[in-house]
Amino acid sequence: MDRRNFLRGAVVGSGAVALGFTMTPESIAYPAQTGPSPYGPLQAADANGIMLPSGFTSRVIARSTQTVSGTGHVWHSAPDGGACFADGTGWIYVSNAEMGSGAGGVSALKFNSSGTITNAYTILSGTTRNCAGGATPWNTWLSCEETTGGFVYETDPFGNNAAVRRGAMGRFKHEAAACDPDRKVIYLTEDEGDGAFYRFVPTTWGNLGSGTLQVLTESGGTLAWVTVPDPDGSPTATRNQVANTKRFNGGEGCYYRGGTCFFTTKGDNRVWAYDAAANTLVIAYDDSLTQNPPLTGVDNITGDVSHGDLYVAEDGGNMEICIITPDDIVAPFLRITGQSSSEICGPAFNPAGNRLYFSSQRGTSGSSSGGITYEVTGPFRA
Template identity: 45%
Template structure:
């Protein structure tokens, strides 16, 4: 089934998201509304003129550039083409921000910035090298970074954000054009997106677990989603017999699996999986308990959409989504309750994309990169930190 057919039914079902939603920028009924009643990033008001770093922010927020591509930071040269990222708490009260490098021809990988409890940069180092087009990835509850290769036989690499242990390829998660991964902390399953115009939505279930209950990423079954053609978005899962794609690409192994137009970022929160598709500028929500898929945001249903070029996704503890734009208006946009509102905008980087949004473990700072900076060249990436009343 084509996903456009599902979207057409959904738009009819919700009456084009009501006239107000069509004319403006509001969301379909979703779990976000209940989750964001007590705390909201979206209440901080309009964006001010750009600051000295070219970043437009609401009142009370400030920006800092923490790294430039090619800059020597301690013993590490900050990588070109910074992409997906995440943060990890460190024992000293500080935290680590990891960032992928999306270069090809074995020049990709991932690096890390370590901050102390006061937010000072105290170290920088590599956590993965000699890989290809490391795009986005995912943070695991057992405190590792899953770095995804966006190539036809791309792998997921499990990395130690502290840089102590060597990265490991997790081939049971499939060989395909990986984009991102999210872990369902309740059921210990992993959900994965594929960045192809006919990409698929995948789920990994481990057969075994370690002594503390974490899933074995080398021993499990990879499944692909089929959205059942009954107009309600019910999802059925089909096991792949060849996750290594030795004989056929994973997306083609189950003919009745559902195609998604360019899978991008993905995020888990309280029994829901959210993911973006760039080809149709949609953000989807999968209800794990009900096994139902819905459209949360569709730019095509807005006359003047605030959010376009949907890409990486992260979220806060209140359940609000922060969606980065690849192109678009170079914004990070908050999906909160019924609202679609810009949190920030980077000015003068029109040939770049926003990548790797991640909140610090205490939620007080936001990290992200402009992958190609002002010039549009991958060697000119810029990594930012935003501080404010998140």
């Protein structure tokens, strides 16, 4: 038995016994293993200091504390989570500002059909440590405060409507959100060393003004969703209110597709796959179970438009965005050089799937005022 099959067998065994997971046919291949990227090896760094596969190019679209070209808007410091939204023949990219003490918020970049920036503007301000978030099917951006007692804010990427605080979604150290339109719920991660994995069930799908916050529990190897008695989290934190709450070491990015919610935990460098239909949980990637792991500092996660690849950004590591393919190969897709004191945030594809946006939160300076937001264009596979 080769190392790849041995590692997979070990995860199946520990999943059934030590971790209490139920394996599904689709997950037998997990966890992903090191292999060649479908895009080939990384080339030498370009003029922006980014190593990319052959055929791909990068450009800088915004820099923290500087005016966005062609607009009057000054780009925010510490750019973090982000997402893209269709806007006629163009699109909009939104980006959080992970700044403390009421200096956080969200800004937006508007592009026309050729990719030229036509506008930039603020859609949320006065909040604290807006880290990651998630897009909704009704074209709003959920911006999450990564602070004790933090809120989720629903914002309008188009800049027409004021942001709304969604208190029913709970107060805790929010990280990311992912909408599941099939079950009409929203999954939420928590950035605590003993954090939980939540879902919010709106009273009416499409209206987040009221609903039920639930937490994932595990008892006797069975997973269940249990209502959190006090979503306000005071005096008892939401993660400590329900018996048998399933613990996760530093919840980070969250991404839903085709019945599965993929989410990451930075404390153990894992990517998890929650099969919502089967109510099962498996480890899709674990750097300690992967030979010569290219992906460490696991953080934000997104997926391409149509092929099924996952893209996971690193907080630290080699400053890479790594790809995890549907056949469970993990490999670097890009690497930012000369910015070892930063982290990669906010990966998101435009609606056509041929442009990838992301930020280096602290850029070359290592300071929140040195953030750089990029676009990568190239032959992404359809």
